[in-house]
Amino acid sequence: MSSTSKNIESVLVETRVFPPDNRATQGARISGMAAYEALCKEAETDFDGFWTRLARENVQWTKPFTRTLDESKAPFYQWFGDGELNASANCLDKHIGTPTEDKTAIIFEADDGAVTKITYKDLLTRVSQFANALKAQGIQKGDRVIVYMPMTIEGVIAMQACARIGATHSVVFGGFSAKALQERIIDAGAVAVITANYQLRGGKELPLKAIVDDGIALGGCTTIKTVLVYERTLTDWKRVEGRDISFTEALAEVEGQGLCPPEPVNAEHPLFILYTSGSTGKPKGVQHATGGYLLWAKLTMDWTFDLRPEDVFWCTADIGWITGHTYVAYGPLAAGATQVVFEGIPTYPHAGRFWQMVEKHRVTIFYTAPTAIRSLIKAAESDEKVHPKNWDLSSLRILGSVGEPINPEAWMWYHRNIGHERCPIVDTFWQTETGGHVITPLPGATPLVPGSCTLPLPGIMAAIVDETGKDLPNGAGGMLVIKRPWPSMIRTIWNDPERFKKSYFPEEMGGTIYLAGDGAVRSADRGYFRITGRIDDVLNVSGHRLGTMEIESALVSKTDLVAEAAVVGRPDDVTGEAVCAFVVLKRGRPSGDEAKQIATDLRNWVAKEIGPIAKPKDIRFGDNLPKTRSGKIMRRLLRSIAKGEAITQDTSTLENPAILEQLGQAY
Numbered sequence: 194m195s196s197t198s199k200n201i202e203s204v205l206v207e208t209r210v211f212p213p214d215n216r217a218t219q220g221a222r223i224s225g226m227a228a229y230e231a232l233c234k235e236a237e238t239d240f241d242g243f244w245t246r247l248a249r250e251n252v253q254w255t256k257p258f259t260r261t262l263d264e265s266k267a268p269f270y271q272w273f274g275d276g277e278l279n280a281s282a283n284c285l286d287k288h289i290g291t292p293t294e295d296k297t298a299i300i301f302e303a304d305d306g307a308v309t310k311i312t313y314k315d316l317l318t319r320v321s322q323f324a325n326a327l328k329a330q331g332i333q334k335g336d337r338v339i340v341y342m343p344m345t346i347e348g349v350i351a352m353q354a355c356a357r358i359g360a361t362h363s364v365v366f367g368g369f370s371a372k373a374l375q376e377r378i379i380d381a382g383a384v385a386v387i388t389a390n391y392q393l394r395g396g397k398e399l400p401l402k403a404i405v406d407d408g409i410a411l412g413g414c415t416t417i418k419t420v421l422v423y424e425r426t427l428t429d430w431k432r433v434e435g436r437d438i439s440f441t442e443a444l445a446e447v448e449g450q451g452l453c454p455p456e457p458v459n460a461e462h463p464l465f466i467l468y469t470s471g472s473t474g475k476p477k478g479v480q481h482a483t484g485g486y487l488l489w490a491k492l493t494m495d496w497t498f499d500l501r502p503e504d505v506f507w508c509t510a511d512i513g514w515i516t517g518h519t520y521v522a523y524g525p526l527a528a529g530a531t532q533v534v535f536e537g538i539p540t541y542p543h544a545g546r547f548w549q550m551v552e553k554h555r556v557t558i559f560y561t562a563p564t565a566i567r568s569l570i571k572a573a574e575s576d577e578k579v580h581p582k583n584w585d586l587s588s589l590r591i592l593g594s595v596g597e598p599i600n601p602e603a604w605m606w607y608h609r610n611i612g613h614e615r616c617p618i619v620d621t622f623w624q625t626e627t628g629g630h631v632i633t634p635l636p637g638a639t640p641l642v643p644g645s646c647t648l649p650l651p652g653i654m655a656a657i658v659d660e661t662g663k664d665l666p667n668g669a670g671g672m673l674v675i676k677r678p679w680p681s682m683i684r685t686i687w688n689d690p691e692r693f694k695k696s697y698f699p700e701e702m703g704g705t706i707y708l709a710g711d712g713a714v715r716s717a718d719r720g721y722f723r724i725t726g727r728i729d730d731v732l733n734v735s736g737h738r739l740g741t742m743e744i745e746s747a748l749v750s751k752t753d754l755v756a757e758a759a760v761v762g763r764p765d766d767v768t769g770e771a772v773c774a775f776v777v778l779k780r781g782r783p784s785g786d787e788a789k790q791i792a793t794d795l796r797n798w799v800a801k802e803i804g805p806i807a808k809p810k811d812i813r814f815g816d817n818l819p820k821t822r823s824g825k826i827m828r829r830l831l832r833s834i835a836k837g838e839a840i841t842q843d844t845s846t847l848e849n850p851a852i853l854e855q856l857g858q859a860y
């Protein structure tokens with residue numbers, strides 16, 4: 194049995210339960226299940242009143258809203274639609290004049306270990322100056338701005354400064370390619386790119402600005418007027434006159450200008466667009482609104498992480514992903530937390546870096562992805578020197594997991610070796626589209642079961658249904674849905690409202706229920722949710738979402754070589770899933786060294802088209818792909834081949850059965 198099927202099995206029979214102990218419940222914001230249930234009850238009995246109360250208590254409005262939820266244009270729901278606010282003011286200005294103003298907002302640890310700290314007051318000054326600089330470059334409320342930045346204080350400043358002037362940011366992960374960047378610039382119609390000359394990761398200096406140049410050079414980026422360049426390193430960069438300006442120059446132009454007043458925007462004003470993979474070749478621009486998103490970012494910091502004033506919070510996600518938006522750039526600041534921002538990678542200069550940093554900064558809440566945990570388990574098992582036991586982890590209070598299912602083995606290791614059997618683990622299920630956590634344990638309330646994200650947060654009406662939208666009983670696997678809207682939900686797909694409706698609100702279910710795209714099952718005893726994985730053509734590799742169609746399009750765009758390609762996922766012990774590509778070449782099936790060379794070329798091609806994270810781990814060549822007589826590729830067979838399983842499915846509709854054996858062979 195493969196280790197992954199063992200994992201699935203162990204989740205199914207998981208009987209271990211870890212109730213929160215006194216340390217976790219005492220003084221918790223939501224203490225004990227009765228408190229959790231009371232909040233759920235409040236939401237059920239007075240949905241509107243529940244959200245109204247929370248939005249008034251947790252957000253500062255420059256113009257109070259009078260309408261909470263407007264469902265008249267469902268599924269284009271509107272929240273707090275006539276209210277006005279500014280997201281940056283809610284993260285920074287609101288702390289001024291309170292004890293938080295002199296508190297450290299960010300502890301930045303650079304790739305080389307250098308540490309810089311910045312208080313809330315100083316962060317406000319820096320954001321304000323940069324916001325003035327953006328305005329001086331002609332960037333206005335409603336404009337879209339691409340942020341292609343390393344994990345730095347400046348990355349957070351760039352996002353906050355956009356929010357401050359009412360510009361909509363679209364952050365592109367620093368590992369994405371020039372082509373991916375170009376597509377996003379065009380789709381968003383961005384007027385500017387904020388980038389850095391280089392990024393530092395794992396002791397290496399990697400270009401960013403040069404990739405922006407390459408992306409724009411691919412053509413079509415006619416809306417771009419300015420490229421702002423943060424000089425992260427001393428290395429020179431090539432300037433395009435009339436378009437490029439360094440941070441230093443842009444800031445010098447506005448020197449002496451006072452505080453940039455936060456621009457009030459409507460609650461529904463798009464705070465950001467974040468591109469993510471779906472089941473077609475084209476990434477979706479997930480659009481989030483200012484008011485509802487900010488409310489949930491702040492509130493989930495308080496609820497899921499039970500944030501307290503003395504906490505040191507560390508979310509290891511990059512700002513290029515939704516986790517880095519909600520739990521680095523907005524949530525911790527809105528909640529007044531001290532947080533760690535880390536530029537580097539977990540394995541440099543050694544695989545004990547995370548644990549060393551927990552000790553050094555006395556981190557109390559640590560939030561990371563199962564992939565990172567699994568790879569650090571491997572490292573610790575093969576090298577005593579990087580085992581977490583070498584560091585003092587006693588400051589830790591709460592642990593979190595995000596991005597993919599955490600297998601019980603990894604959960605138990607995390608619990609024992611990092612949490613010392615003392616820290617609750619919050620396995621937070623959510624998505625780019627949900628804006629923040631939706632199904633998660635509460636550290637001071639929920640009894641934990643390894644491998645389960647347990648129960649929905651109050652106000653989130655999650656359920657498991659069949660294809661017609663009918664509720665399924667506990668124990669029956671089905672599709673995860675959220676039956677009522679919630680404030681931080683996706684508002685639309687930028688430029689594509691039809692795709693928004695089709696992707697998330699299927700007609701067969703009535704057109705108003707949010708379909709998450711994941712399969713799930715609830716446990717018979719507690720009704721706990723367990724996510725069984727995507728039900729669409731989306732893969733989850735190291736917690737990163739990748740569309741199989743996107744990778745297929747990249748492969749077939751190598752038109753001189755590739756005739757046809759099909760991509761599926763297969764389980765992987767470290768990355769959760771791995772990309773497996775089946776390729777038909779125009780010149781026929783290669784073998785031996787030639788096949789190896791072509792596979793390497795194709796991997797590099799995908800890295801160039803999308804980014805290194807999308808590189809197929811396995812590439813198999815065939816004379817053809819398994820197809821039905823009507824020409825449809827039989828992906829379920831390819832999935833079995835990728836896993837190395839014997840084919841037990843019915844292959845009678847297959848046009849060319851012999852192909853299965855060929856594709857099963859390595860070269």
Ligand code: PRX
Nearest residue numbers: 595596597598620621622623624625724738
């Ligand atoms: O399949 C689910 C998985 O990640 C998907 C969302 O990916 P993305 O939009 O990139 O956001 C990742 C960070 C929130 C989901 O559809 N996923 C996320 N968290 C979990 C998870 N699967 C199981 N357990 C989780 N805790």
